[in-house]
Amino acid sequence: MIGRWRKKKLETDLSSEPIVVEGFAKGSGGRARNRVRMTMLVFFSIYAVIGGRLVWLGSQELEAGGPGPSRVTTSRPDIVDRNGEVLATDLNTASLFAEPRRIVDADEALEKLLTVLPDLNIEQTYNRLKSNAGFIWLRRQLSPSQQQAIMQLGIPGIGFRTEKRRFYPGGPTAAHIVGLVNIDNKGIAGMEKYIDEQGLSDLQDAGLANPKDLEPVKLSIDLRVQHIVRDEIEQAMERYKAIAAGAVVLNARTGEVLAMASVPDFDPNNPYNAHEKDRLNRMSAGVYEMGSTFKGFTVAMALDAGTANLNSRFDATRPIQIARHTIRDFHGKNRVLTVPEVFIYSSNIGTARLAETVSIDHHREFFRRIGLLERMQTELPEVARPTEPAEWKRINQITISFGHGVATTPLQTAMSAAAMVNGGKLIQPTFLPRTVEEADRVADPVIKPETSEMMRYLFRLNVTKGSGSRAEVPGYFVGGKTGTAEKVVNGRYVSGKRFNGFLGAFPAHDPEYVVLAILDEPQREKPGTGATAGWNTTYMVSNIIRRSATLLGVKPDFGHESDALLVSSQ
Structure with missing residues (x-):
C-alpha cells in the first residue's frame, strides 16, 4: 500500500516536474522578449536622435546656402x-x-x-x-x-x-x-x-503675423490733400528752379499731419535711389535756419512777457552795430516802428530791439518752451535734432530773433507756429488720428490765450498789408509770415543762396490749419520778379489752401472779416 503510494507520489512528482520547468521557461522567455523590445526601443531612439540631428544639420546647411524656406517673407x-x-x-x-x-x-x-x-551676376551665380x-x-x-x-x-x-x-x-x-x-x-x-x-x-x-x-x-493723412501738396511743391521746384521743395498741412487743434511732402523723393515700389542725399525728407529730417518766420516767435515772446504790446514803438532808424557785426533791414523804413509795423515790414532791427526787452536766458527758455530747441516727438523715425549755440551771447540773441543762428526742422517750425495761433497750446505732431480731446490731454500751454489772439491779428495783417499778400485766398482769411534766410556754406552766409519759407494759417481769426511751404535755393521766375519768400512760397501756400480747403471741411466766407479778429490791444 505504502509502496503503491510512494510510486504514485513519485510519478506525480515526476509528472509535475515538467510543469515547473515549463513555467520557468515561459518566465525566462517573457523576460527575454522584454529585453529584445527594450533593445529595439533603444536602437529606435538612437536612430531617431540621429535622424533628428541630420534634419537639423540639413536645415543649418540650407541656411548656410542662403535664406531658406523658413525665412520666407511674412505679412504686414x-x-x-x-x-x-x-x-x-x-x-x-x-x-x-x-x-x-x-x-x-x-x-x-x-x-x-x-x-x-x-x-x-554670371560668376557669382555660377x-x-x-x-x-x-x-x-x-x-x-x-x-x-x-x-x-x-x-x-x-x-x-x-x-x-x-x-x-x-x-x-x-x-x-x-x-x-x-x-x-x-x-x-x-x-x-x-x-x-x-x-x-x-x-x-x-x-x-514668432510666426503670429496672420494676415x-x-x-x-x-494714418492721419488725407490722401487727397497729400496729392495736392506733392503736386504743388513739384511744380514750384520746377517753376523756381530750386534744388528742393517741401510743404506740410498741420491741424492746429489736434497736431495731426494731414499732408507732408518733400521733393526730390522716391518711389517706394522701386526705391533704387531712396538713400541718395538729395532724397532726404527735408520736412522732418533736415534742419535749416528758417529766417524771418522766427520773427513771429520773437514778437510773441515779448508780448507774452509783457515787455511790449501792439502799441509799443521801436527805433529802426539806424543799423545795430555789435563789434564787427552790423544788423540792417532788407527794405528799411529808417524810422520808429510800431510792433505791427516791425512784423509786416519784417524789420531785423525792430525784431532785435523786441528781443532785447527780455533777458538772454528768458529768450532761450521761451524758444525751448515752444519746442524749437528740443527734438520733436512724433511717430516718424526720421526726425532731426535742432542746433543752437552752446552759449547764447548778445549777438546770438539778436540774430536768433530773426531766424539766424538756430536751425530746426520745417515741421517743428509749423508745430511751434500752431501754438502761436491755437490759443497757446503746444501739441507734438502726430501721423495717427487724434481727437481734440486727446490733443488737449497731451498739450502744453506755452503762451497766454491773449498773446495768441494778438498773433492771429498780426498774421492776418501781414497778408493784407505786408510781405505775405500773395498768399491770400478769397474767402479763407489767410494769415502768415514770410521767411528768407541766406544759406550757410563752409561756415559763411552766401548771398544769392536762399532758403525760403512761408508759414500760413487759416482762417486767421480761429485757425484750423497751419500750412508751411519751403524752397531750397529758388531762382527768379522771370526778369523783374524777386527770389525772396514773398515771391514764391506765398504762392505755394495759397495754391495748397485754395485746392484743399473744401476737402478739409473749411467753408469759405465771402462776407466780411470776422468780428473775432483782433483790431488793437492796449
Missing part, C-alpha cells in the same frame, strides 16, 4: 489714410530658388536663366549653382511674366516660393511718410518702420 498690415484709402498693402509674388545638389548642368542652367534674367548647398535664392520677387518664362525653361533643381511683396498704390505720393520695407518685408523707414517697432516685428518672428488678424493701420 495694410496702411490706409484717414478715409480708408490704401497707402500700402501686401501682394503675393514668386521668388526663384535653386537646389544646387539637384542641378544637373550648372553651365546650361545659368545659360537658360540669363535669357530671362540677363542682369544676373559658383553658387556649382556649390554643394541645399538651397539658394536666385532672384526675389519676380514679375508674373518672368516666372512664366522661367517655368517654360524646365531646369531641374529650380523652383519658386510664394512671398509677400509690399505695394504702394500711390507710388511716391506719400513716400516719406509711409516709408518702405526691405526685401524681407521688414520696415526700414517711415511709418513702416514705426509699425515694426510697435510689435509687428516680434509677431513676425487675417492684422488690422489696417490708419
Whole structure:
C-alpha cells in the first residue's frame, strides 16, 4: 500500500516536474522578449536622435546656402489714410530658388536663366549653382511674366516660393511718410518702420503675423490733400528752379499731419535711389535756419512777457552795430516802428530791439518752451535734432530773433507756429488720428490765450498789408509770415543762396490749419520778379489752401472779416 503510494507520489512528482520547468521557461522567455523590445526601443531612439540631428544639420546647411524656406517673407498690415484709402498693402509674388545638389548642368542652367534674367551676376551665380548647398535664392520677387518664362525653361533643381511683396498704390505720393520695407518685408523707414517697432516685428518672428488678424493701420493723412501738396511743391521746384521743395498741412487743434511732402523723393515700389542725399525728407529730417518766420516767435515772446504790446514803438532808424557785426533791414523804413509795423515790414532791427526787452536766458527758455530747441516727438523715425549755440551771447540773441543762428526742422517750425495761433497750446505732431480731446490731454500751454489772439491779428495783417499778400485766398482769411534766410556754406552766409519759407494759417481769426511751404535755393521766375519768400512760397501756400480747403471741411466766407479778429490791444 505504502509502496503503491510512494510510486504514485513519485510519478506525480515526476509528472509535475515538467510543469515547473515549463513555467520557468515561459518566465525566462517573457523576460527575454522584454529585453529584445527594450533593445529595439533603444536602437529606435538612437536612430531617431540621429535622424533628428541630420534634419537639423540639413536645415543649418540650407541656411548656410542662403535664406531658406523658413525665412520666407511674412505679412504686414495694410496702411490706409484717414478715409480708408490704401497707402500700402501686401501682394503675393514668386521668388526663384535653386537646389544646387539637384542641378544637373550648372553651365546650361545659368545659360537658360540669363535669357530671362540677363542682369544676373554670371560668376557669382555660377559658383553658387556649382556649390554643394541645399538651397539658394536666385532672384526675389519676380514679375508674373518672368516666372512664366522661367517655368517654360524646365531646369531641374529650380523652383519658386510664394512671398509677400509690399505695394504702394500711390507710388511716391506719400513716400516719406509711409516709408518702405526691405526685401524681407521688414520696415526700414517711415511709418513702416514705426509699425515694426510697435510689435509687428516680434509677431513676425514668432510666426503670429496672420494676415487675417492684422488690422489696417490708419494714418492721419488725407490722401487727397497729400496729392495736392506733392503736386504743388513739384511744380514750384520746377517753376523756381530750386534744388528742393517741401510743404506740410498741420491741424492746429489736434497736431495731426494731414499732408507732408518733400521733393526730390522716391518711389517706394522701386526705391533704387531712396538713400541718395538729395532724397532726404527735408520736412522732418533736415534742419535749416528758417529766417524771418522766427520773427513771429520773437514778437510773441515779448508780448507774452509783457515787455511790449501792439502799441509799443521801436527805433529802426539806424543799423545795430555789435563789434564787427552790423544788423540792417532788407527794405528799411529808417524810422520808429510800431510792433505791427516791425512784423509786416519784417524789420531785423525792430525784431532785435523786441528781443532785447527780455533777458538772454528768458529768450532761450521761451524758444525751448515752444519746442524749437528740443527734438520733436512724433511717430516718424526720421526726425532731426535742432542746433543752437552752446552759449547764447548778445549777438546770438539778436540774430536768433530773426531766424539766424538756430536751425530746426520745417515741421517743428509749423508745430511751434500752431501754438502761436491755437490759443497757446503746444501739441507734438502726430501721423495717427487724434481727437481734440486727446490733443488737449497731451498739450502744453506755452503762451497766454491773449498773446495768441494778438498773433492771429498780426498774421492776418501781414497778408493784407505786408510781405505775405500773395498768399491770400478769397474767402479763407489767410494769415502768415514770410521767411528768407541766406544759406550757410563752409561756415559763411552766401548771398544769392536762399532758403525760403512761408508759414500760413487759416482762417486767421480761429485757425484750423497751419500750412508751411519751403524752397531750397529758388531762382527768379522771370526778369523783374524777386527770389525772396514773398515771391514764391506765398504762392505755394495759397495754391495748397485754395485746392484743399473744401476737402478739409473749411467753408469759405465771402462776407466780411470776422468780428473775432483782433483790431488793437492796449
